[in-house]
Amino acid sequence: DTGVSQDPRHKITKRGQNVTFRCDPISEHNRLYWYRQTLGQGPEFLTYFQNEAQLEKSRLLSDRFSAERPKGSFSTLEIQRTEQGDSAMYLCASSSPGVRETQYFGPGTRLLVL
């Protein structure tokens, strides 16, 4: 399978703990996006990278959230001091240089903060 992969698929943590998610985009896709989705809502943009450069972050993104894409391939999203309101599905997507508008999504990481 050469689609976008995300790990882990599910994560349960206690409030106050740190969590890290990984996303592996489709090979040769230079853009990578992170979204968050809560029940009954559409995905909400968090941040995106072009190669290793983080070019945009949502103004709604708390400073407890940080994302990296150190070698322009996989990306990690870390949430520090998790809160119950962080419980959501975290989606990663990637797009190619040729057709950057179309984003291909991974299966998501479902986070539950107790």
Added chain:
Amino acid sequence: SQKIEQNSEALNIQEGKTATLTCNYTNYSPAYLQWYRQDPGRGPVFLLLIRENEKEKRKERLKVTFDTTLKQSLFHITASQPADSATYLCAPDDGNKLVFGAGTILRVKS
């Protein structure tokens, strides 16, 4: 800020009929608009993209229209099948990112 509105209630239709889903947007002018399908517990899957200078786009049983004057897109599925049951998301662009509506749940009954 941008606002995307999709049919808030689920759409229930009979197999073989045409399903029509609506997407309205306000407070900006997207260069293109996409429609995605999402099944429970899974990531969205790209279906169609239509640009601001295109009125209509088709792909097999799918058709999308884009009216920049009305600020509206319509998404049609003809000859619907139970396998088409899913949530359909409208996503106009906002520069380098997509802004998603909450989605419309479509249920096709046999």
